[in-house]
Amino acid sequence: xxxxxxxxxxxxxxxxxxxxxxxxxxxxxxxxxxxxxxxxxxxxxxxxxxxxxxxxxxxxxxxxxxxxxxxxxxxxxxxxxxxxxxxxxxxxxxxxxxxxxxxxxxxxxxxxxxxxxxxxxxxxxxxxxxxxxxxxxxxxxxxxxxxxxxxxxxxxxxxxxxxxxxxxxxxxxxxxxxxxxxxxxxxxxxxxxxxxxxxxxxxxxxxxx
Numbered sequence: 390x391x392x393x394x395x396x397x398x399x400x401x402x403x404x405x406x407x408x409x410x411x412x413x414x415x416x417x418x419x420x421x422x423x424x425x426x427x428x429x430x431x432x433x434x435x436x437x438x439x440x441x442x443x444x445x446x447x448x449x450x451x452x453x454x455x456x457x458x459x460x461x462x463x464x465x466x467x468x469x470x471x472x473x474x475x476x477x478x479x480x481x482x483x484x485x486x487x488x489x490x491x492x493x494x495x496x497x498x499x500x501x502x503x504x505x506x507x508x509x510x511x512x513x514x515x516x517x518x519x520x521x522x523x524x525x526x527x528x529x530x531x532x533x534x535x536x537x538x539x540x541x542x543x544x545x546x547x548x549x550x551x552x553x554x555x556x557x558x559x560x561x562x563x564x565x566x567x568x569x570x571x572x573x574x575x576x577x578x579x580x581x582x583x584x585x586x587x588x589x590x591x592x593x594x595x596x597x598x
Contacts, residue, residue, distance in 0.1 A: 392447075396471050397457030399444035420484075420491050430481050437477040448473065456536075459506045518579065519586065522561030525550040529566045534584055538564065556589075563587040 390398040448471055455468045464479040465472045487494050525548040556572045564584055571587030578588035
């Protein structure tokens with residue numbers, strides 16, 4: 390894929406997720422036919438070597454975004470970087486286990502993976518609580534924080550707010566970048582990594598705050 394300074398473009402086909410189900414079916418058929426493990430292991434190691442040779446230092450210096458690699462993070466237990474050797478070794482061992490215990494083994498792996506990957510997590514760049522009520526996000530807040538909020542503020546839609554604009558009447562919390570002041574008259578309600586959380590100090594009248 391194009392070099393966008395992102396690890397996921399070198400080692401993970403995230404844009405091919407639409408055909409992941411087809412890959413899964415092909416893999417299940419191959420496991421059912423009990424492939425030659427030595428051949429599959431050799432191919433897996435060769436592909437890992439090709440990725441390492443192609444991307445080189447960029448696997449460590451390019452941007453790492455954990456949600457590009459949910460399966461790999463599950464295999465390695467490392468959400469802070471691509472452990473290519475660890476991921477390859479675990480995948481090879483898992484392949485050998487599933488070759489002999491396809492039914493119950495596959496079910497167990499999927500249940501555990503679902504629990505681990507789907508578990509709530511603070512994620513990178515955000516770890517703060519948002520009180521119930523309307524929530525607005527300042528336009529300069531990073532997409533990582535917006536993603537964090539979108540999965541945790543489930544009781545209302547996020548509203549976009551720009552400095553100098555009036556805050557919608559239903560909003561009780563405003564999230565801004567760390568260096569951006571909150572709306573006039575609002576109190577500081579907390580801090581996250583790179584952001585501040587502001588809370589309103591008054592009720593909402595007919596003409597706004």
